[in-house]
Amino acid sequence: MVQKLDQKLPVANEYLLLSGGVREGVVDIDLDELNVYARGTDYDMDFTLLVPALKLHDRNQPVTLDMRHSALCHSWLSLRLFDEGTISKWKDCCTIVDHINGATNYFFSPTKVADWFYDSISIVLSEIQKKPQRGMPKVEKVEKNGTIISIILGVGSSRMLYDIVPVVSFKGWPAVAQSWLMENHFWDGKITEEEVISGFYLVPACSYKGKKDNEWRLSFARSEVQLKKCISSSLMQAYQACKAIIIKLLSRPKAISPYHLRSMMLWACDRLPANYLAQEDYAAHFLLGLIDDLQHCLVNKMCPNYFIPQCNMLEHLSEETVMLHARKLSSVRSDPAEHLRTAIEHVKAANRLTLELQRRGSTTSIPSPQSDGGDTNQPDDRLAKKLQQLVTENPGKSISVFINPDDVTRPHFRIDDKFF
Secondary structure: OHHHHHOOOOOOOOEEEEEOOHHHOOOOOOOOOOOOOOEOOOEOEEEEEEEEEEEEOOOOOOEOOEOOOOOOOEEEOEHHHOOHHHHHHHHHHEEEEEOOOOOEEEEEOHHHHHHHHHHHHHHHHHHHHHOOOOOOOEEEEEEEEOOEEEEEEEEOOEEEEEEEEEEEEEEOOEHHHHHHHHOOOOOEOOEOHHHHOOEEEEEOOOOOOOOOOOOEEEEOHHHHHHHHOOOOHHHHHHHHHHHHHHHHHOOOOOOOOHHHHHHHHHHHHHHOOHHHHOOOOOHHHHHHHHHHHHHHHHHHOOOEOOOOOOOEOOOOOOHHHHHHHHHHHHHHHHOHHHHHHHHHHHHHHHHHHHHHHHHOOOOOOOOOOOOOHHHHOOOOOHHHHHHHHHHHHOOOOOEEEEEEOOEEEEEEEEEOOEEO
């Protein structure tokens, strides 16, 4: 429906659905501008949906981006790469730079794209409310968090948080990350290079000294989904445990995000012997190792991006912030079991709250106009269960959703290369 408004979005589009919201670190986006949502209180399941506003595909050579004005891992995007029709459609979402020779250059603006996207979604929701249909999810909340649109949908008795991120999608691999492919990696021989470098994104996030209106951040979310296939279950357990601890402990000031932890885990996979990481009963060892690695990164104020190692993701932090977090982490390292128990209790409390709300038969919010009155008595959880089933039955796999704009009632899912 957004595509039909002004035909800005590509007609044939591919949306990458990731398990976990932006706050869970599934993409490298700064959390400073995001409102705080709590599992159990605000939502029961969370997802991140990457929506390509522009696509550059079918390139057989490394993709060269305009990084002259940006910090490492960031880029401006000139619409000169696209045809006149695309420029005409999107020029109201661009910043304009006039050159001395009289030429005009349009730079795709992440902030203006996000504003347009939020306005478009609001129009669509308004239209839906005018023509309520049975079975439509209740819209509990729609908020713009920086350049991300967060939507909480009530589907039956489940509340699903979607962090929707407008992105630029590329096939191929960026030239700035080309040297990374020359190194040895833990996934060598387990998956093919073609699977790892099938594509990348520009997400609407800028560097700490960058220009918000122009600067995008490189994201390798598609590659990270593939790499997860090669990580042992015990290491993933340790990662989830460490993430649960640091989200609460290091939340203020916001300096360390779960994405930093994910990057450190990938570096550990490259550094440590494969037979050691494959030990099924070593989850506790791995948890301590991740805490130690995080401590080391803080003390040295150094956390290289996994795909572009010359980019230090902690470079902007002050010494005071780094040492504050390092001291907090020392308390975890002295008694990790106690901190893990606290994190588990938080999860249990959230689950109890979810079950209590489900027992009441509906979500806590007042039903929105587009919900049919009969739905609260006969909750329809099919969509929620379908998505949860896809995620749980296909760990580490790339889940894509294809939607025909002329028939949005029938999405088609692709898991890796299988359609259904």
